[in-house]
Amino acid sequence: MPVEEFVAGWISGALGLVLGHPFDTVKVRLQTQTTYRGIIDCMVKTYRHESLLGFFKGMSFPIASIAVVNSVLFGVYSNTLLALTATSHQERWAQPPSYTHVFIAGCTGGFVQVYCLAPFDLIKVRLQNQTEPRARPGSPPPRYRGPVHCAVSICQEEGPRGLFRGAWALTLRDTPTLGIYFVTYEWLCRQSTPDGQNPSLATVLVAGGFAGIVSWAVATPLDVIKSRMQMAGLKHRVYRGVLDCMASSVRQEGLGVFFRGLTINSARAFPVNAITFLSYEYLLRWWG
Numbered sequence: 001m002p003v004e005e006f007v008a009g010w011i012s013g014a015l016g017l018v019l020g021h022p023f024d025t026v027k028v029r030l031q032t033q034t035t036y037r038g039i040i041d042c043m044v045k046t047y048r049h050e051s052l053l054g055f056f057k058g059m060s061f062p063i064a065s066i067a068v069v070n071s072v073l074f075g076v077y078s079n080t081l082l083a084l085t086a087t088s089h090q091e092r093w094a095q096p097p098s099y100t101h102v103f104i105a106g107c108t109g110g111f112v113q114v115y116c117l118a119p120f121d122l123i124k125v126r127l128q129n130q131t132e133p134r135a136r137p138g139s140p141p142p143r144y145r146g147p148v149h150c151a152v153s154i155c156q157e158e159g160p161r162g163l164f165r166g167a168w169a170l171t172l173r174d175t176p177t178l179g180i181y182f183v184t185y186e187w188l189c190r191q192s193t194p195d196g197q198n199p200s201l202a203t204v205l206v207a208g209g210f211a212g213i214v215s216w217a218v219a220t221p222l223d224v225i226k227s228r229m230q231m232a233g234l235k236h237r238v239y240r241g242v243l244d245c246m247a248s249s250v251r252q253e254g255l256g257v258f259f260r261g262l263t264i265n266s267a268r269a270f271p272v273n274a275i276t277f278l279s280y281e282y283l284l285r286w287w288g
């Protein structure tokens with residue numbers, strides 16, 4: 001099994017993640033809190049109350065976990081494609097796989113990575129939603145003191161299964177949309193590359209960026225539901241399931257609720273995924 005594909009997936013995921021985390025914090029806050037009037041308002045308030053550090057809340061765990069999550073995503077994707085088409089990564093541009101195979105491999109990668117991602121994503125969302133400024137003498141401490149404390153508290157208060165809160169919504173969000181993600185990337189690369197050649201640096205950047213935007217645009221409605229279900233255990237507002245969360249969100253806030261965070265998700269998706277695909281492709285070429 002080509003191990004380099006897992007390592008390349010990890011490094012490229014980490015680079016993308018750091019770049020995109022401030023956008024991600026604004027997105028999570030807009031999706032789960034009703035106190036902000038929009039992106040700019042959320043950014044200004046976060047900066048005023050919590051300084052620049054506020055935008056980087058909840059980042060340490062994703063950095064550690066991206067090693068597992070992105071290497072599983074890209075590794076399973078690539079190896080599924082290898083099993084389906086019997087062409088290794090080096091031969092993949094010369095003998096391109098069919099889009100159906102790319103889609104199936106993407107969905108498989110997406111499905112498998114959810115089980116690594118779910119607990120880390122839950123902790124990230126809980127920490128990002130703590131709007132208290134850094135501890136000052138006299139001010140009440142935030143509920144969670146950090147990622148480990150957060151994980152332990154969730155286990156104690158909600159049981160170990162609590163760590164998988166929202167995992168079903170995450171599965172529904174990621175399985176089809178990661179299929180779309182890889183198909184968009186492949187399609188855009190092939191459109192702008194002569195047959196049989198490797199795509200250029202600019203092509204990889206643009207195709208990666210758009211793959212991110214397209215897949216996030218499709219994923220946003222379930223992203224909102226996923227984030228709300230992850231916060232539910234905390235706010236004592238428990239949903240009976242994905243459908244119940246959808247129905248009660250629409251009832252209270254209208255259909256627009258499904259598009260919360262769409263703009264910021266797209267703005268984040270371009271640079272994050274451009275860097276992710278660029279480093280993935282080039283690392284594999286160097287090692288090739």
Ligand SMILES: C[N+](C)(C)CCCC[C@H](N)C(=O)O
Nearest residue numbers: 174177178215216219269272
């Ligand atoms: C498929 N869906 C859009 C949900 C996720 C795509 C994830 C890609 C990348 N790690 C990122 O954070 O943008």
